[in-house]
Amino acid sequence: MFDDLQDFYEWFAQRNMENSYEIKKVSLDEMPGWGSDPRTGDISHESGKFFSIRGLRVSTDHRETARWEQPIIVQPEIGILGMIVKVVNGRTYCLMQAKMEPGNVNLLQLSPTVQATRSNYTGVHQGNKVPYLEYFVAPRSGRVVVDALQSEQGSWFLNKRNRNIIVEVHDDVPVGDDFCWLSLDQIAELMRVPNLINMDSRTVLSGISFVAPEWGEWAETGLDHGCGLGEPLHSKEQLLSWFTEVKSQYSLERELVPLSEITPWRNSPGRIEHVESRHFSVVGVHVTATNREVSEWSQPMLEPVERGVVGFLGRNINGLFHILVHARTEAGTYDIVEMAPTVSCIPGSYTRSSRERWPRYFDELLRAGENGTLVDVVHSEEGGRFYHAENRYLVVDAGEGFGLDVPEDYCWMTVEQLMEFVRYGNHVNVAARCLLSCLVDRTTRKQLVEI
């Protein structure tokens, strides 16, 4: 455990030096082990494992565009994102891993204790055994405190889910070379550093309030400020009813189609891209690494055209900070909609003059910074599948002048109310979970109640 973060930064720099990696973009035709089906153009691994990239035709009445086609990652297996935590003297410590992912802009980031696809732990990789995996598969010695199947990026994955699991241990845990304990306070501080706490950590941490004793204390801090005494705008029943109503009202139909036939996408030599350079491209990368399960490999990845923006607009209602949650439909959403940030978009994929609607609340989100910005930091998306995919994460106070009337697929709820839905899986999408994890700390809690 680190007494202060300077020690952590030194350790992390050391990890960076002791492992050398080289990432090279390659043509999709030059990836050993991977190939395109001559009939469909679908990209898959010769073992039939890992994942494949296929074409998807989407029809829905819940987006600006009623029908579109796109490449999508198909990976039906459920992976594990597992965090070992330990509570010592009322403080929560998480066992984090310094882990290289080829898509990260800075290669090395902090992942949860275990980040394993089913292929990882059933040996398809023929690589090393996944450390600490035994804590997450039955029979396990620790106490499971959070355990839910959660969705990943619905715009890029079809129905993909990972098991997000937090296990509390009381006994000593041997700490491997690339692993370290960080307190929740330290993680909260590091969450303000760009591209350091990876997506897998952020999604798991969105459930940490169910284990951390600090959480109760922080909540009380709020009450001491004389705020937080009001009632949420909507009861839990009303929120569930809103969610049910949106699900009943909209439809989402998907059909897998040959990757080579989707429009308006083209197979430029070696990569698949949108003809107007919107959304993302499918690219190949070659990786040489020394501390991964295997030391060299190639794989396809999705590369967004530019940095995205995900953010919650919030405001004080009845003395409680509420955020505006969007019931959002994405191509790969498991069950029509999930609870999402107020805004999620890649602005470069829109033009103000285009036939598509400029993203709702986007301008308000950027403007609202004047009243108070609670979170404003750039984080990376999963570096195992996405190449240099970054989002600007924002939580802003829009002020009490911001009207309470919102379209029917938006709903005001408190941070605690949204957190509670994280428990049940497939309710809160990955961007919203990542934003929640940026709100789990003493400083932000104090800010929240002072709004």
Next chain:
Amino acid sequence: MFDDLQDFYEWFAQRNMENSYEIKKVSLDEMPGWGSDPRTGDISHESGKFFSIRGLRVSTDHRETARWEQPIIVQPEIGILGMIVKVVNGRTYCLMQAKMEPGNVNLLQLSPTVQATRSNYTGVHQGNKVPYLEYFVAPRSGRVVVDALQSEQGSWFLNKRNRNIIVEVHDDVPVGDDFCWLSLDQIAELMRVPNLINMDSRTVLSGISFVAPEWGEWAETGLDHGCGLGEPLHSKEQLLSWFTEVKSQYSLERELVPLSEITPWRNSPGRIEHVESRHFSVVGVHVTATNREVSEWSQPMLEPVERGVVGFLGRNINGLFHILVHARTEAGTYDIVEMAPTVSCIPGSYTRSSRERWPRYFDELLRAGENGTLVDVVHSEEGGRFYHAENRYLVVDAGEGFGLDVPEDYCWMTVEQLMEFVRYGNHVNVAARCLLSCLVDRTTRKQLVEI
């Protein structure tokens, strides 16, 4: 409102007399408006609406049989099962409807206030307007107290869900000819009468504890008996983790295939049946009725080979009555497993000598009656799709001699714990919800705590 149930029975007999119906089984080839696709054999309505009967190929590692084919009802639209309730002097009253369904053995049963498919209320029927529908579609005047998308019979429907919704009103509601108010106490008593409270009512009533003030009072009655002071065997986190673990562990893959090609099913002249007369058949019926939306129609239905058994084995653990919940996979289950009764089967589909396993806990369920039977009643399944489909509903006390160790896809939980999961939709299957609704009354609550 009826002062005593005798008045209700008289009213119900009157309803039966004032509406006459004739149900006739017909060949699948003799249903006006319905036809078989000459290429696939799939049965559908010429309008493309209502539902269709298609072939399904199932692969799973979570049943005795790893692979099978069967006919299945495909009805992707989400219907409404809605109940209007009113609380007067601390007692809850439900607005019930005397409703004919062609598949009911006794034709007339008590349904919720509204029981409408999307076709019903968007006018595909070209029939009468659905009474009281305006209470369930926004903007509505009442207070929504329960609202969730719930699954229907997974063995017979593919991914079918209905919106189960309870709306509490304060104003006067005009009571139509086929409608009546019944108190929760009266409904509980009628729930012990065979084939009276229909499936749609039972599933909606499984959420009634979230509105009924009686519930708190009955729970307290329990505590007064000096019982119910213990802790549940598993915490909510542990139950969620168990459910997540089972979902992660098993797989369920489905593929729609031509109905005419599934094996071992045969198209006997006019009906589709299993060659060994197991499971169910697909049959045609012709209906002549005077008080339905339209006065005459034909439709296909599923007819089970015999009466089924669904039941919870329970026992006292730590002073609380626990039931043994099965995480069950059925052909049409939306997300791999749902929480189901300990036993659900059609015994006639098994033989003790067959290669398939005799249903687990079936013998124990029937034997356990000796310790105490809390529920033992025959109810009908949905009479709009199923012909003479009955199940014997059982909740029995297996006694403390019954071991706590159970297979990994079974889990002990209290009745309240299972009820809480009903809120979230797609957690508790329809058989389990129907059993829960049999436990929502004063007498049973007292029995439970006395075990």
